[in-house]
Amino acid sequence: EAQVTQNPRYLITVTGKKLTVTCSQNMNHEYMSWYRQDPGLGLRQIYYSMNVEVTDKGDVPEGYKVSRKEKRNFPLILESPSPNQTSLYFCASSPKLFGEGDYGYTFGSGTRLTVV
Amino acid sequence: AQSVTQLGSHVSVSEGALVLLRCNYSSSVPPYLFWYVQYPNQGLQLLLKYTSAATLVKGINGFEAEFKKSETSFHLTKPSAHMSDAAEYFCAVIENTNAGKSTFGDGTTLTVKP
Numbered sequence: 190e191a192q193v194t195q196n197p198r199y200l201i202t203v204t205g206k207k208l209t210v211t212c213s214q215n216m217n218h219e220y221m222s223w224y225r226q227d228p229g230l231g232l233r234q235i236y237y238s239m240n241v242e243v244t245d246k247g248d249v250p251e252g253y254k255v256s257r258k259e260k261r262n263f264p265l266i267l268e269s270p271s272p273n274q275t276s277l278y279f280c281a282s283s284p285k286l287f288g289e290g291d292y293g294y295t296f297g298s299g300t301r302l303t304v305v
Numbered sequence: 306a307q308s309v310t311q312l313g314s315h316v317s318v319s320e321g322a323l324v325l326l327r328c329n330y331s332s333s334v335p336p337y338l339f340w341y342v343q344y345p346n347q348g349l350q351l352l353l354k355y356t357s358a359a360t361l362v363k364g365i366n367g368f369e370a371e372f373k374k375s376e377t378s379f380h381l382t383k384p385s386a387h388m389s390d391a392a393e394y395f396c397a398v399i400e401n402t403n404a405g406k407s408t409f410g411d412g413t414t415l416t417v418k419p
Contacts, residue, residue: 193348220405229314231395231412232349237405245405279348286399286407287337287356294341294407296348 195297210265212280220283221263225276270304311410324383328396338379339397
């Protein structure tokens, strides 16, 4: 089944303890992206990647890191989590972003992170 | 810089009534526009997208949207609401000058009353 898999689904951690949220897609998509969703704020893009070893900042990159060493994986790293990073996180992938044809982001099921 | 405004954070309709969810965008170049739906405790699912091939776009589940450049709008409609349409809907824009950057609206929660 074509999908984007995020792990874990739920995570409670303490301030300052490094964590990684994994994201993997099995569709050979070029583009991958991380978003955070907060009530009333919609989805805000954290980082995106246009291909292996090509990443760039979205609108809210502070406090996050990413890497794209393989096409299928795009982990989100929080080196020193803080309570303001408590949020619902989504990973998404797409074969391309515009033009004609079949495209558009496929989203994972989300990771609910609580930092205490 | 691109931006998206969804008018109305909550919309309530009766079952069988017209659904209209509003989205206005701002973009310095021709945009690519999307509508996504999010059901409770799930990720987002693509409803439809505007690609410049046609101004009226049909999507899944009976939804459609019309791109109006003069009004910078991309409103989502469905002629007859069903209980299963209750969800949160997001409008999104991508500019082809910065292909990775995507901007989502704040979302509109649709409630369908029996």
